[in-house]
Amino acid sequence: MNKLIEIKNLYKSFGSLHVLSGVNLDVYENENVVVLGRSGTGKSVLIKIIAGLLSPDRGEVNVFGQSVANMNAKELNELRLKIGFSFQNSALYDSMTVRENLEFPLVRNVKNMTRKEIDNAVEEVIEAVGLKKTLDQKPSELSGGQRKRIGIARTLIMNPKIMLYDEPTAGLDPITCQEINDLMNQVKEKYRTSSIIITHDLTCAKETGDRVAILFDGKFAYQGTFDEVFGNPDPRIRSFYDYNFIEPKLQD
Numbered sequence: 001m002n003k004l005i006e007i008k009n010l011y012k013s014f015g016s017l018h019v020l021s022g023v024n025l026d027v028y029e030n031e032n033v034v035v036l037g038r039s040g041t042g043k044s045v046l047i048k049i050i051a052g053l054l055s056p057d058r059g060e061v062n063v064f065g066q067s068v069a070n071m072n073a074k075e076l077n078e079l080r081l082k083i084g085f086s087f088q089n090s091a092l093y094d095s096m097t098v099r100e101n102l103e104f105p106l107v108r109n110v111k112n113m114t115r116k117e118i119d120n121a122v123e124e125v126i127e128a129v130g131l132k133k134t135l136d137q138k139p140s141e142l143s144g145g146q147r148k149r150i151g152i153a154r155t156l157i158m159n160p161k162i163m164l165y166d167e168p169t170a171g172l173d174p175i176t177c178q179e180i181n182d183l184m185n186q187v188k189e190k191y192r193t194s195s196i197i198i199t200h201d202l203t204c205a206k207e208t209g210d211r212v213a214i215l216f217d218g219k220f221a222y223q224g225t226f227d228e229v230f231g232n233p234d235p236r237i238r239s240f241y242d243y244n245f246i247e248p249k250l251q252d
Contacts, residue, residue, distance in 0.1 A: 002029040004161065005027035005063055005162065006061075006062040006063075007060070009024060010023040013057055020049075021217065023218070023219055024219075028194065031210045033194075034212045035214075036215065037214060042215060042218060043198040044198060047196055050068070050083075050164065051085070051164065052071060055069070056069070064079070064082070064161070082160055082162065083160055083163075084193070085155060087151065087166055088170055092147060092151060093139070096139075098137055098139070102126065105157055105158050121157050124157075125157045126153055128153065129150065129156075131146060149183060152187065156191060162194050163184075165184065169181070169199065170199075181204055210225075211223060
């Protein structure tokens with residue numbers, strides 16, 4: 001299986017605050033890896049380093065077999081076009097309609113597309129997230145869950161190989177959280193993406209993660225399936241589980 005992301009002995013501090021202290025992580029083709037940790041443990045810092053938005057103090061980050069640290073500006077831009085970011089706040093433009101939000105990455109980054117090609121691309125991703133009727137609406141007219149879905153659709157329109165989800169279920173009600181979890185799994189299957197899902201929502205982790213990695217003291221203490229990680233007797237694991245986990249309700 002191809003390794004798309006390789007992180008070795010990664011360190012990052014902000015002044016006297018040591019955020020990442022020797023992180024190691026591999027992400028393989030068509031794999032969802034969930035990164036867990038309490039607030040402030042460096043989860044979001046990690047994905048910014050992967051995309052070259054932050055520089056590590058030391059360590060190695062390879063994406064698609066290339067060192068991110070050695071990339072020039074043009075190479076970094078090309079890398080980011082292959083990575084889809086799903087931001088916590090969805091990062092939609094309020095002045096644009098949903099259609100215009102979806103078209104924006106194509107118009108900005110892909111030259112010589114015909115109107116029909118753009119329309120077809122928009123049609124495909126809006127159907128993938130199940131919100132075709134919202135195309136002429138503004139983001140302010142949508143629910144939080146709908147905005148999250150449109151944000152995911154906007155990343156998919158560039159056909160990324162890697163998806164980086166930052167707290168995809170934060171602030172959503174349990175039913176909408178379930179819909180977003182289902183969507184992330186569908187994206188993986190339909191678009192054959194590899195994903196890092198940053199979350200502290202353990203229902204999300206259990207339902208979407210092929211593998212779970214949990215951060216303690218700036219490094220991954222444990223990696224494995226959800227059951228392997230949370231079957232560990234380490235008291236820090238039990239404390240994290242007890243504080244966070246809400247068992248998903250069974251369907252009638």
